[in-house]
Amino acid sequence: MxxxxxxxxxxxxxxxxxxxxxxxxxxxxxxxxSYGDVVFVAAALVALLPLAVSAAWPGVLESGAKLLTGGWEEPTLRFMLTLLTIETACLFLIAWAVFRIAAIRTVLTxxxxxxxxxxxxxxxxxxxxxxxxxxxxxxxxxxxxxxxxxxxxxxxxxxxxxxxxxxxxxxxxxxxxxxxxxxxxxxxxxxxxxxxxxxxxxxxxxxxxxxxxxxxxxxx
Structure with a gap:
């Protein structure tokens, strides 16, 4: 003022x-x-996207894992689950950082x-x-x-x-x-x-x- x-x-x-x-x-x-709860929920929903995609189209996760291994061997279940966990965590952190921006947070609330x-x-x-x-x-x-x-x-x-x-x-x-x-x-x-x-x-x-x-x- x-x-x-x-x-x-x-x-x-x-x-x-x-x-x-x-x-x-x-x-x-x-x-x-601060609407921190709104930001958290919105980021969590975005982070669930890899899980939803993998559940609907399992082949997408396997194809991505094969690309990372060079396509010379079949990716193990442990490798694919680890990859899925990393994708989920990274998406959450990116979405959380973006949604904390005041203008975006206001739109989300x-x-x-x-x-x-x-x-x-x-x-x-x-x-x-x-x-x-x-x-x-x-x-x-x-x-x-x-x-x-x-x-x-x-x-x-x-x-x-x-x-x-x-x-x-x-x-x-x-x-x-x-x-x-x-x-x-x-x-x-x-x-x-x-x-x-x-x-x-x-x-x-x-x-x-x-x-x-x-x-x-x-x-x-």
Whole structure:
């Protein structure tokens, strides 16, 4: 994020919290997970190709083994199994290295898995960084995960009881619209403004609730 984006978000948080006893936290993460399990499974499936080919067409393995022996003698079963093991291991290592590339890993990862991982990370960050630090339990987290192009809004139970999840629709729409134009700072600031409006409606400013969360954008 650029310095001007951080400044926009900080100003938006201060302006929003001036009208409510609620607390707003904003976090941007490069990614919500390494997706190592997805890479491993995909590489393992590729590594199974030699086994599948050998099972379907046994002659392919034998022909390959004969080429390696120069064709002067029939390859032994041990030699062919060793060759098959080496092929499987090499394919796995190559596929694992290729699938670890961020762009390829993103294509391989199902959207449902990305959604669950982003949600899980948002909840974890909310519980450790927002929920545990507001005595009045009136905190809201706006979480943006860049690699997955996904965002989450998580609110404390006290807020959720008065403002259902649908109340954050305008905030999410404003964020997504700006992100499509490659304006993350504007999008987060606009979302914070709308979150503040919801909080001001249900938890108006009384002056009795201290400012317990940093009024700035947190980058992970």
């Amino acid at each position: 650029k310095p001007e984006d951080r400044a926009k978000v900080a100003a938006a948080i201060k302006a929003a919290e001036a009208k409510t006893d609620g607390e707003i936290s904003t976090i941007v993460a490069a990614s919500s997970d 199902p959207a449902a898995i990305e959604t669950r991982r982003v949600r899980r990370r948002a909840l974890m960050l909310f519980r450790t960084g927002t929920e545990q630090r507001t005595l009045s339990k009136t905190g809201v987290l706006l979480y943006l995960s860049l690699a997955e192009h996904r965002a989450e809004i998580v609110a404390d139970a006290a807020i959720h009881s008065r403002a259902p999840q649908e109340a954050w629709g305008e905030a999410m729409a404003a964020l997504i619209a700006a992100l499509k134009d490659n304006r993350p700072g504007d999008g987060i600031a606009a979302a914070v403004e709308r979150i503040g409006a919801v909080l001001a409606e249900h938890f108006p400013y009384t002056g009795s609730d201290p400012n317990e969360l940093p009024d700035r954008l947190i980058e992970l």
